[in-house]
Amino acid sequence: MVREAALTELKAETETVTGADLLMAALEEENVEVVFGYPGGAVLPIYDKIYDAKFLHVLPRHEQGGIHAAEGYARISGKPGVVIATSGPGATNIVTGLADAMMDSLPIVAFTGQVATGVIGSDAFQEADILGITTPITKYNMQIRNLEDIPRIIKEAFYIATSGRPGPVLIDIPKDIAASITKQPEAQEIHLPGYQPTLKPNFLQIRKLAEAVSKAKKPVILAGAGVLHAKAAAELLAYVEQQEVPVVHTLLGLGGFPADHSLFLGMGGMHGCYTANMALSQCDLLINIGARFDDRLTGNLVHFAPHATVAHIDIDPAEIGKNVPTLIPIVADAKEALTALLTHMEEKPDQAEWIAQLRTWQEKHPYHYDKDSPNLKPQQVVEMLHVKTNGEAIVTTDVGQHQMWAAQYYQFKNADRWVTSGGLGTMGFGLPSSIGAQLADPEACVIAMVGDAGFQMSTQEMAVIKELNLPIKIAIFNNQSLGMVRQWQDFFYQSRYSYSKIPVQPSFVKLAEAYDIKGYTITNVEEAERVLDEVLHTREPVLLDFRVDSEENVFPMIAPGKGLHEMVGVKE
Numbered sequence: 017m018v019r020e021a022a023l024t025e026l027k028a029e030t031e032t033v034t035g036a037d038l039l040m041a042a043l044e045e046e047n048v049e050v051v052f053g054y055p056g057g058a059v060l061p062i063y064d065k066i067y068d069a070k071f072l073h074v075l076p077r078h079e080q081g082g083i084h085a086a087e088g089y090a091r092i093s094g095k096p097g098v099v100i101a102t103s104g105p106g107a108t109n110i111v112t113g114l115a116d117a118m119m120d121s122l123p124i125v126a127f128t129g130q131v132a133t134g135v136i137g138s139d140a141f142q143e144a145d146i147l148g149i150t151t152p153i154t155k156y157n158m159q160i161r162n163l164e165d166i167p168r169i170i171k172e173a174f175y176i177a178t179s180g181r182p183g184p185v186l187i188d189i190p191k192d193i194a195a196s197i198t199k200q201p202e203a204q205e206i207h208l209p210g211y212q213p214t215l216k217p218n219f220l221q222i223r224k225l226a227e228a229v230s231k232a233k234k235p236v237i238l239a240g241a242g243v244l245h246a247k248a249a250a251e252l253l254a255y256v257e258q259q260e261v262p263v264v265h266t267l268l269g270l271g272g273f274p275a276d277h278s279l280f281l282g283m284g285g286m287h288g289c290y291t292a293n294m295a296l297s298q299c300d301l302l303i304n305i306g307a308r309f310d311d312r313l314t315g316n317l318v319h320f321a322p323h324a325t326v327a328h329i330d331i332d333p334a335e336i337g338k339n340v341p342t343l344i345p346i347v348a349d350a351k352e353a354l355t356a357l358l359t360h361m362e363e364k365p366d367q368a369e370w371i372a373q374l375r376t377w378q379e380k381h382p383y384h385y386d387k388d389s390p391n392l393k394p395q396q397v398v399e400m401l402h403v404k405t406n407g408e409a410i411v412t413t414d415v416g417q418h419q420m421w422a423a424q425y426y427q428f429k430n431a432d433r434w435v436t437s438g439g440l441g442t443m444g445f446g447l448p449s450s451i452g453a454q455l456a457d458p459e460a461c462v463i464a465m466v467g468d469a470g471f472q473m474s475t476q477e478m479a480v481i482k483e484l485n486l487p488i489k490i491a492i493f494n495n496q497s498l499g500m501v502r503q504w505q506d507f508f509y510q511s512r513y514s515y516s517k518i519p520v521q522p523s524f525v526k527l528a529e530a531y532d533i534k535g536y537t538i539t540n541v542e543e544a545e546r547v548l549d550e551v552l553h554t555r556e557p558v559l560l561d562f563r564v565d566s567e568e569n570v571f572p573m574i575a576p577g578k579g580l581h582e583m584v585g586v587k588e
Contacts, residue, residue, distance in 0.1 A: 031199065040066070043069075044070065046171070050073075077476035083101075088412060110126055116445065122182060157188070166201075167204060171204075171206055173187055229261065238313075239252060241268035245306070264284045264292040271429075274428075281295050293574075296580050297321065300325065303329070316578055327344035333347045392540055394564040400541075411434055412436065418466065443469065445470070446466040451488070468524070469499075478531040525537050
């Protein structure tokens with residue numbers, strides 16, 4: 017027995033592994049289930065090991081599609097999306113996705129191949145300085161130069177991507193490092209003394225906010241995506257019902273509070289509803305939980321919440337006071353802060369008049385469109401999708417008019433059902449992100465609501481949908497234009513439609529059939545009702561080409577430079 021133990025110990029000391037072996041072991045230790053990757057010369061040592069990997073590897077048809085799929089996976093699963101791309105163009109093709117994930121706080125761990133260390137800096141074939149390129153758009157990036165550091169660096173990468181304010185991390189791996197052989201390194205612990213996110217709120221600030229709530233006459237909560245990232249939807253609901261404070265959502269925060277709740281006011285911002293924007297304009301206490309106060313939400317800052325005491329709960333201290341002066345700053349995880357508020361009992365605010373005013377606004381100024389029009393209205397399509405899925409589908413979108421209509425008319429009841437590109441506003445995001453969303457929740461009904469223009473930026477990913485037989489429903493809002501660009505040209509450029517119309521389109525149904533996916537062209541409400549009843553709950557992919565009114569605009573709307581109270585297109 018002693019001799020066998022000694023032999024085992026000797027074998028462990030002399031066992032050799034490659035850098036790629038260490039990468040595979042590290043991914044297994046992080047319980048990675050799905051990797052979105054595209055092979056190339058610099059990552060061939062890694063792909064040789066992926067051949068025997070235990071995780072599912074998904075081959076996108078473009079690297080940008082791969083990282084958007086990883087974003088969809090991260091958004092729905094809460095786990096980091098993992099991406100692999102080769103050096104040079106492979107690495108630069110994921111740059112848009114990294115910027116998108118950085119803006120929207122999505123945990124991504126991206127591995128890029130790099131040319132061998134001996135030729136870095138020589139303009140070698142397919143060499144790109146991916147660290148220099150991605151430094152402004154990643155939470156952290158680094159290049160591995162020491163083989164033995166791989167396990168620690170990857171462990172740190174996953175920790176940084178998922179802790180604090182989530183974000184993308186990029187690890188660059190030179191080809192010779194991935195192929196080199198070393199002894200099995202000893203386990204190393206994470207040691208990041210300069211990175212210590214604050215999770216627990218300051219008690220005195222919590223007490224200060226609780227007192228402010230008890231004295232407020234017109235309080236409102238602005239709930240952002242931070243509520244979702246913190247898995248704090250239940251705590252938000254409990255706090256709102258305890259204090260009876262109404263809620264406005266940001267675009268990215270939708271689903272963090274149930275849309276059918278009596279205290280939900282709607283989405284605020286440039287295309288938010290009248291009640292939500294007026295609540296933000298006239299409140300005397302504004303409690304921001306996990307939102308960035310970005311320009312599309314606030315409008316002209318001179319007019320934003322002019323009468324309000326502002327409290328801001330955010331895990332990222334850099335966001336507090338960045339755009340809006342904040343009297344009650346609380347650096348903390350949203351779940352921790354709401355839990356603390358729930359246990360700090362104060363008198364409920366006296367806001368009967370405020371609630372009555374909000375109810376009046378809701379009754380008088382709802383979202384609206386011409387329901388008697390002979391043309392198929394995009395809002396009708398979203399409403400039908402909402403009704404027929406009971407508001408429980410996962411919805412992914414590109415950016416533009418269809419995105420706003422989805423946000424306005426698909427009333428999300430549950431958290432983690434909404435996947436959209438908010439901060440960066442990336443066309444082509446909707447289709448590939450639906451792939452990641454479906455893999456994150458295989459039993460869910462997933463609808464990719466996309467524009468005809470954005471869809472054509474990522475149509476090749478239908479091959480992945482068919483290959484994996486994902487039952488995604490692709491709903492194209494086909495208005496033969498860059499809809500939001502056309503709308504702005506209509507309002508601010510004297511209807512001079514400079515390259516915003518797209519008169520020549522492929523047959524999307526035939527394109528779907530080329531990928532062996534069923535397709536339907538839908539031109540009116542009756543066809544929409546019939547086809548949706550036929551296909552919506554099937555377990556196969558389907559493409560739906562909705563020929564919607566090409567002149568329809570998104571209302572309400574706030575023009576650049578205007579305040580939230582200066583909406584146009586409001587129903588009177």
